[in-house]
Amino acid sequence: MVAQPHKYLPKRSLSVVGCPFSGGQHRSGVDIGPTTLVERGLINEIRTLGWDVEFTGHQAFAHLKPASDPDDGKLKNPRYVSSVTRAVADTVGQVCKAGRFPLIIGGDHSLGIGTIVGVMQKYPDACVIWVDAHADINTPETTASGNIHGCPLSFVTGLANPPTESFAWVPKCLDFSRLAYIGLRDVDFHEKQFILENNIAAFSMHHIDKYGIGKVVDMALARVNPDLSRPIHLSFDVDGMDPSVAPSTGTPVRGGLSWRESMYICEALHETGCLVAMDIMEVNPSLANTPEEAEITISAGLSLARCALGDTLL
Numbered sequence: 001m002v003a004q005p006h007k008y009l010p011k012r013s014l015s016v017v018g019c020p021f022s023g024g025q026h027r028s029g030v031d032i033g034p035t036t037l038v039e040r041g042l043i044n045e046i047r048t049l050g051w052d053v054e055f056t057g058h059q060a061f062a063h064l065k066p067a068s069d070p071d072d073g074k075l076k077n078p079r080y081v082s083s084v085t086r087a088v089a090d091t092v093g094q095v096c097k098a099g100r101f102p103l104i105i106g107g108d109h110s111l112g113i114g115t116i117v118g119v120m121q122k123y124p125d126a127c128v129i130w131v132d133a134h135a136d137i138n139t140p141e142t143t144a145s146g147n148i149h150g151c152p153l154s155f156v157t158g159l160a161n162p163p164t165e166s167f168a169w170v171p172k173c174l175d176f177s178r179l180a181y182i183g184l185r186d187v188d189f190h191e192k193q194f195i196l197e198n199n200i201a202a203f204s205m206h207h208i209d210k211y212g213i214g215k216v217v218d219m220a221l222a223r224v225n226p227d228l229s230r231p232i233h234l235s236f237d238v239d240g241m242d243p244s245v246a247p248s249t250g251t252p253v254r255g256g257l258s259w260r261e262s263m264y265i266c267e268a269l270h271e272t273g274c275l276v277a278m279d280i281m282e283v284n285p286s287l288a289n290t291p292e293e294a295e296i297t298i299s300a301g302l303s304l305a306r307c308a309l310g311d312t313l314l
């Protein structure tokens, strides 16, 4: 495919939305993901690609942390996650409405609640490509861990809506027919049922082995965006990548996307001219056995951003 002119953005303008947040899971350090990516030159790398980049510092969440936040059923930190994702939805909504591309860097994947709600405010018919080892579609009832980063898609699709009282503000804004997964390999029992019952487009590592990544991206687009007539929101959990290329993450799963398969997804979505928003989630530089492990994970995060934003190989 030859790169198309962008269908939704008048010019290459982008806002980096840094979300230093770890409340959707239990391992500390994922909150330094965004700060580390920016320190390692994210902004400049994107500017080099011809984007006008706005970055006015990371989002501040500390004031949103309640003094006490007892579990809501099984859900951990429900009030904190709710307030943070609500603030992120506002910010992302404003960025999109201003005609800019939000590049949201996490932080844990509970932030996806906010990024999807925000993107849908401007682009209500957008589709979501969710690259992840996990399906992140547990409901407050089915979650075994209580970690909300394993639940965002049940909230925004209405599978669990309103999910609980603390998340009553979350609109049902993503139809199952507009969600496609790539890279799945660690999906919980109930999540498999939800995917099958609701006919969600789901491409696991098995499909990538069988068809190759080129075909899988085409098949995913054929399901959720057949005529390339819808905006695309790419939500990339770095644990979708194999731990050999992205080891510094909270829930690594062996047998994942290679470096090139990961970059290919981003390049191919860029080429559609429909990409309007991107999340890079679950980079946790503190979970590294060696400095090299953190290094390669950060490089991978930077590279995903460049590939999605028009870096070309030639």
Ligand SMILES: NC(=[NH2+])NCCC[C@H](N)C(=O)O
Residues within 6 Å of the ligand: 108, 109, 110, 134, 135, 136, 138, 143, 144, 145, 146, 147, 149, 150, 151, 188, 237, 239, 251, 282
């Ligand atoms: N965004 C992630 N890394 N999610 C991992 C989710 C793991 C598991 N399915 C859970 O519900 O807890």
Ligand SMILES: [Mn+2]
Residues within 6 Å of the ligand: 132, 133, 134, 237, 239, 240, 251
């Ligand atoms: Mn994951």
Ligand SMILES: [Mn+2]
Residues within 6 Å of the ligand: 109, 132, 134, 136, 149, 237
């Ligand atoms: Mn995830």
